[in-house]
Amino acid sequence: MAVHDIPFSPRRIGAIVLRHLYLMRTSWPRLLEMVYWPTVQMVLWGFISVFLQHNSSYIAQATGVLLSAVLLWDVLFRGQLGIALIFLEEIYSRNLGHLFVSPLRPGEMICGLIILSLIRTLIGVGGASIVAIPLFHFNIFDMGLPLIAFFLNLVIMAWGIGLVIAGVLLRFGLGAEGIAWAAIFALQPICAVFYPVSTLPAWLLPMAWCLPASHVFEGMRELLFKHTFNSEQLMTASLLNIIWLGAGILIFLAFFRAARQRGLLLQVGE
């Protein structure tokens, strides 16, 4: 069976391609991810374009409205990512089996993930906010106490989403890793980070108003443009967050139970 070796083998290249095609064929999260980013980016910037066509003086009206939106958006993004990444670390290190043969309860795991997410978000967004002061002469802390309300509502919504993603990772393994990074961006156009909710088409409005973040960003714009704190928006966001976080916890626990039924805690991976 001696085979003459060649320095550059199309067949070997084909083998590598085939290895990953096999993987993609059986992994819907990987397929989804391929079309996900271009679509989300197109939708987001499409809405921004539509809005700016009719409101070209928008940015000039309030100093830092885009920077505020970006920084608060990052609270949502980092908060969610904080939970998903910590969970991914356990999968990378194949440590879940050891963790869950210890007396660790899923509820304790959830609390640990939330604390770590909070630390990561404070460090990440806090650092960026401080850098923005000398760089752009923009101080997000000038918002005062409302900033705490905005932060809390965004980070709580992020935990709800992060826990759902952690559950998906537990159920589908590293095949769903892309979702951990990307899922939150599906909500970005709908929660109207860079433009008012009214920019969205009528059929999307009910969905937008179900997102706590939409109320936070509306409240942020009202504070920046009108210098008034809309407590009604924040109250609605807080009530919605009870549902979002509660649903996140229940979905994580359901995925955890499914993982125990399928024996995934010892073998979760690719």
Next chain:
Amino acid sequence: MESTLNSLAASDPVIKVDALFKQFDQVIAVNGISFRAERGHTTALLGGNGAGKTTTIAMLLGLLIPSGGRITILGEDLLLNRHRLLHRMNFSSPYVDLPQRLTVKENLTVYGHLYRLKNLKSRIAQISDELNLGELLNRRYGRLSAGQKTRVSLAKSLLNEPELLLLDEPTASLDPDTADSIRTHLEQYQQRTGASILLASHNMTEVERMARQVIMMRKGEIVDSGTPDALVAKYKKNSMEEVFIDIARNGEMSNVSSKEGPNSESSQ
């Protein structure tokens, strides 16, 4: 730990498995097995790849929910009292890692906290002495050799001085000298604490040395069981290795104990 051990009568099995069944979609991984593991001794769970050993161990650890049957550990129902029981058990396998970027000491500290151990620093120092981990304590787990990782995993599994220790190939990838010292340590631990061990191993020398009772599995069922000497005699072989090969290739020799292991109530 003594008080909890004493809550079981000496004759009570440490593990009692009744009609344990696990099905994944169309595949039956464990098919209604029953067995008892004696308190204070080592029971070996043997079988070829796909025999159902890992699935059984995962169910005994509560990592996998059975499709049917009942598991009683240390006198308590596992499904009802899992978290209470997990304080009294532990597990080691070279196939389940610890966090790679943490040092050995950091890993042991994390797990010590998970088991809420008192005097954690001194416990880590003690277990490090016993398993000769002193030089490794400040090294990252991911930088260790396979054999060193196995020792650290064993140290993790002994941190809480478990009454029941489940070991999946505890000496895989260890050189003969280190493997021997690990076995000696496990035997000493067992003598000192009266702990029970359930051992899954492909090393028949290890099984002959450590196990008082052997349960042979094939295709999700228990095909035979007994002491190593009794099985060697029954199959007219020279060693457990030959018995293992015979059973793995041909199944049980007789119909003595299909689906039921040692001391299962229906066979008593």
